Amino acid sequence: xxxxxxxxxxxxxxxxxxxxxxxxxxxxxxxxxxxxxxxxxxxxxxxxxxxxxxxxxxxxxxxxxxxxxxxxxxxxxxxxxxxxxxxxxxxxxxxxxxxxxxxxxxxxxxxxxxxxxxxxxxxxxxxxxxxxxxxxxxxxxxxxxxxxxxxxxxxxxxxxxxxxxxxxxxxxxxxxxxxxxxxxxxxxxxxxxxxxxxxxxxxxxxxxxxxxxxxxxxxxxxxxxxxxxxxxxxxxxxxxxxxxxxxxxxxxxxxxxxxxxxxxxxxxxxxxxxxxxxxxxxxxxxxxxxxxxxxxxxxxxxxxxxxxxxxxxxxxxxxxxxxxxxxxxxxxxxxxxxxxxxxxxxxxxxxxxxxxxxxxxxxxxxxxxxxxxxxxxxxxxxxxxxxxxxxxxxxxxxxxxxxxxxxxxxxxxxxxxxxxxx
Numbered sequence: 001x002x003x004x005x006x007x008x009x010x011x012x013x014x015x016x017x018x019x020x021x022x023x024x025x026x027x028x029x030x031x032x033x034x035x036x037x038x039x040x041x042x043x044x045x046x047x048x049x050x051x052x053x054x055x056x057x058x059x060x061x062x063x064x065x066x067x068x069x070x071x072x073x074x075x076x077x078x079x080x081x082x083x084x085x086x087x088x089x090x091x092x093x094x095x096x097x098x099x100x101x102x103x104x105x106x107x108x109x110x111x112x113x114x115x116x117x118x119x120x121x122x123x124x125x126x127x128x129x130x131x132x133x134x135x136x137x138x139x140x141x142x143x144x145x146x147x148x149x150x151x152x153x154x155x156x157x158x159x160x161x162x163x164x165x166x167x168x169x170x171x172x173x174x175x176x177x178x179x180x181x182x183x184x185x186x187x188x189x190x191x192x193x194x195x196x197x198x199x200x201x202x203x204x205x206x207x208x209x210x211x212x213x214x215x216x217x218x219x220x221x222x223x224x225x226x227x228x229x230x231x232x233x234x235x236x237x238x239x240x241x242x243x244x245x246x247x248x249x250x251x252x253x254x255x256x257x258x259x260x261x262x263x264x265x266x267x268x269x270x271x272x273x274x275x276x277x278x279x280x281x282x283x284x285x286x287x288x289x290x291x292x293x294x295x296x297x298x299x300x301x302x303x304x305x306x307x308x309x310x311x312x313x314x315x316x317x318x319x320x321x322x323x324x325x326x327x328x329x330x331x332x333x334x335x336x337x338x339x340x341x342x343x344x345x346x347x348x349x350x351x352x353x354x355x356x357x358x359x360x361x362x363x364x365x366x367x368x369x370x371x372x373x374x375x376x377x378x379x380x381x382x383x384x385x386x387x388x389x390x391x392x393x394x395x396x397x398x399x400x401x402x403x404x405x406x407x408x409x410x411x412x413x414x415x416x417x418x419x420x421x422x
Contacts, residue, residue: 016067020045029080035229036087038201040065043090053078053126056086057180058095063197066177081123085175088117088230091198092145093241094181096191099146105153108163112148113181114174115139120231126175133169142231144240195238198229199414299377300331302370303347306383306403308338308360315403318418319382320351326380333374340364344374360387362410366394382418385410 024037048066055066065086072079094100094113103109118128131139137155139148155163229237305319326332332347338358378397385408393412400415402408
């Protein structure tokens with residue numbers, strides 16, 4: 001490729017990225033689809049005239065949005081709908097999950113995938129397959145992609161014929177190009193990567209303008225579809241992807257994980273001090289929601305350090321060094337704990353030594369008398385994860401920073417890996 005050709009390609013890519021960035025930041029799109037906009041902002045657009053309209057792909061850990069620019073110049077009315085369709089492919093796991101790979105009937109899986117990606121989209125779409133078109137064979141709204149596939153396969157086996165759409169309904173063709181969807185080549189770690197993408201989209205820092213409007217939007221937030229993804233809550237999406245309610249480990253440098261965690265200090269919180277707008281009659285049964293903001297954007301964090309014997313001296317020294325970096329982004333209260341909490345003190349820029357060195361119990365830090373004694377936005381717990389944990393999550397968000405690559409079975413809280421700095 002010549003330098004001139006390479007330069008032209010780079011310029012087109014830059015123009016497309018600028019176009020997509022401007023689109024997802026458009027106030028009307030942000031207002032209507034905040035989670036979708038956040039996900040699209042993390043996908044790299046590429047101009048690709050070989051696709052009819054659009055396609056989504058995953059390569060080397062990055063998501064790419066293939067866009068036929070000329071197609072959307074000719075059909076601008078379909079842009080929003082097709083973008084939502086592509087996000088549905090991503091969050092429903094169509095690109096990465098093994099259960100959509102190496103199936104017995106690939107064509108029927110494509111049909112199931114397409115109708116699920118089209119569901120819950122109210123924006124204009126090109127001629128599109130819907131679940132309504134196949135209601136006669138047992139397809140219903142709200143079913144998962146895999147359920148629909150199994151219904152279609154069972155019908156084909158029972159009748160000896162491919163399922164046919166209801167007369168007058170579109171039953172063939174796809175809104176986008178499926179050539180990049182995983183078929184026998186699912187990316188390792190792709191499901192966890194998708195779950196993390198969903199989690200980040202929900203916990204993105206909000207702008208000052210959005211923060212100021214949050215109280216006005218509370219009633220709409222409780223009921224509006226705009227705070228769903230493919231008709232599901234983000235938590236439901238993660239549960240369906242991971243077959244568990246536990247969020248996956250963050251495959252990232254822990255400093256980035258802490259930055260994402262600290263942003264949650266600005267998130268909506270549940271409160272018993274006001275009734276739920278959705279269930280006003282269930283006072284003291286269902287909490288309402290309130291926007292919690294400090295006078296400062298600096299979060300206040302309780303940083304627990306596992307000082308048990310299972311933690312090595314090198315790990316403890318590395319944690320102490322990394323707290324310096326964390327203290328630049330947050331007000332840090334340190335709690336040393338092995339089988340019990342031994343010391344709690346404000347972080348003053350260094351830790352000379354720690355106390356404890358006994359057994360491990362991860363529960364004492366979350367006792368009400370500990371959490372209630374400090375005005376904190378969350379807990380960051382440095383540990384090897386080798387100890388009992390509380391069965392229920394605490395009333396504040398928690399980030400586990402794990403020092404060893406062992407399995408940690410706690411079903412709640414975010415998690416990251418501590419990579420030694422030397």
